[in-house]
Amino acid sequence: MSENPYPIDTIQDDDPPPNWLVQCLRLASHVEFGEAALAARRRDDPKFLNRSIEAARLGGQLARMRATVPVSRDPLLSVVEYLQRLAQAASVSLAPIIAWSGLDATSPTTAFSKSWARLAGLLGCERREALSRLRLSFLGVHQPDLLPVSVRLRGSDAGSRGKQEEVDAHLSDAIASLDASQRDELAGLEQQFLLAFDEASKT
Amino acid sequence: MCKSRQHRDFDNLALRMAALEETAFDEFGREFGPRLWAYFGRLGLTPADAESLAVTCITEVAMKAAHYSPREQGSFMGWVYKIAYHQLVDWKRQNPHTFDEAVVLDQLIQPDSPPESSGSDSVTTHPCLYVAVHEALNDLPELDRRIVELRDFGGGYSYEEVGNILRISPGTARVRHHRAYRKLERILSDFPAIQQCFGLSNDSNNLLGEEHHVRESVSN
Numbered sequence: 446m447s448e449n450p451y452p453i454d455t456i457q458d459d460d461p462p463p464n465w466l467v468q469c470l471r472l473a474s475h476v477e478f479g480e481a482a483l484a485a486r487r488r489d490d491p492k493f494l495n496r497s498i499e500a501a502r503l504g505g506q507l508a509r510m511r512a513t514v515p516v517s518r519d520p521l522l523s524v525v526e527y528l529q530r531l532a533q534a535a536s537v538s539l540a541p542i543i544a545w546s547g548l549d550a551t552s553p554t555t556a557f558s559k560s561w562a563r564l565a566g567l568l569g570c571e572r573r574e575a576l577s578r579l580r581l582s583f584l585g586v587h588q589p590d591l592l593p594v595s596v597r598l599r600g601s602d603a604g605s606r607g608k609q610e611e612v613d614a615h616l617s618d619a620i621a622s623l624d625a626s627q628r629d630e631l632a633g634l635e636q637q638f639l640l641a642f643d644e645a646s647k648t
Numbered sequence: 649m650c651k652s653r654q655h656r657d658f659d660n661l662a663l664r665m666a667a668l669e670e671t672a673f674d675e676f677g678r679e680f681g682p683r684l685w686a687y688f689g690r691l692g693l694t695p696a697d698a699e700s701l702a703v704t705c706i707t708e709v710a711m712k713a714a715h716y717s718p719r720e721q722g723s724f725m726g727w728v729y730k731i732a733y734h735q736l737v738d739w740k741r742q743n744p745h746t747f748d749e750a751v752v753l754d755q756l757i758q759p760d761s762p763p764e765s766s767g768s769d770s771v772t773t774h775p776c777l778y779v780a781v782h783e784a785l786n787d788l789p790e791l792d793r794r795i796v797e798l799r800d801f802g803g804g805y806s807y808e809e810v811g812n813i814l815r816i817s818p819g820t821a822r823v824r825h826h827r828a829y830r831k832l833e834r835i836l837s838d839f840p841a842i843q844q845c846f847g848l849s850n851d852s853n854n855l856l857g858e859e860h861h862v863r864e865s866v867s868n
Contacts, residue, residue: 488678498673507711
């Protein structure tokens with residue numbers, strides 16, 4: 446088969462394009478020129494331009510943090526501790542990222558859970574690891590005596606994968622020791638997290 | 649600046665963002681913020697909602713720029729608009745009562761007549777159409793693309809004027825324009841959104857099909 450199915454010398458005037466193609470190009474050109482005129486007006490608005498530039502910079506900071514994820518795998522860090530670690534490694538300020546993501550730094554709630562899921566998905570964190578950090582955040586508030594075990598694990602010479610399994614096993618024990626209402630609350634947060642994480646990962 | 653040059657500049661901007669070059673992110677926000685605001689505004693969002701969604705989209709694209717691949721995803725601009733379109737669909741799902749579909753159709757279709765057959769979800773089809781056309785244009789040889797831009801996107805230049813601008817003969821401009829239409833027809837008829845929007849059946853995807861042709865569009 447020839448590379449060019451429509452060589453110039455075989456084109457005939459009596460082969461006009463279909464109407465749908467002409468309509469299609471016309472619609473697209475209307476959108477393009479209408480938008481160009483609107484966009485040109487908006488470029489004169491310094492407040493909006495600043496907001497756009499800040500949004501792009503924020504995206505750049507998140508991209509830098511994402512680049513540090515593969516080398517920042519300590520499974521013992523709660524959500525906020527982990528984000529602090531990533532921000533430090535990427536040399537970016539964490540405050541605007543916390544503000545943008547809507548993460549409440551003190552108490553994990555449904556909103557916190559969803560926000561963390563979305564951010565973790567965007568940062569390219571592993572699902573299991575991100576869930577573990579949510580549990581650590583929750584237990585940090587409701588089961589503060591987790592700390593001594595964390596310190597013991599910190600000294601472990603296991604690799605990150607083995608360490609993650611060790612942390613997960615410990616977290617399961619700690620969760621079992623919560624009272625029923627706290628366990629239900631955490632289960633609800635985890636469910637919200639998993640749904641939001643899968644949704645974020647899809648996009 | 650001609651569009652093909654602009655596309656190349658944007659592709660280069662994406663590479664600079666992927667390399668985490670700080671000034672590239674500023675440039676991206678400055679260039680695409682107003683574009684996305686206008687895009688969402690044209691698709692029926694209020695100015696405030698369009699601004700909010702444009703800013704969200706800017707952050708998302710800036711963050712994902714490292715994933716952009718010209719070979720796999722076409723032009724950077726087309727890729728940005730695809731992400732914007734998905735954001736709009738999500739937004740629409742979350743705000744079903746504030747999305748004025750009548751306004752959208754009115755803005756997209758006027759002042760000329762609408763397509764002969766519109767799909768059931770025209771609001772989401774037309775943004776797809778817009779992206780599809782730009783993707784298809786990117787697949788044309790540069791000279792052919794510029795001819796289509798001047799003829800169909802640039803105010804309807806005559807073949808003589810196109811020839812003067814591009815330093816080719818009017819006859820060559822006409823023949824290449826015709827050939828570009830054939831290629832666009834072949835590419836665009838494969839897009840489900842185009843098939844849905846214009847009611848294309850498998851039969852009408854036949855490039856040699858004779859129905860719905862308009863002679864006047866390729867003469868003059």
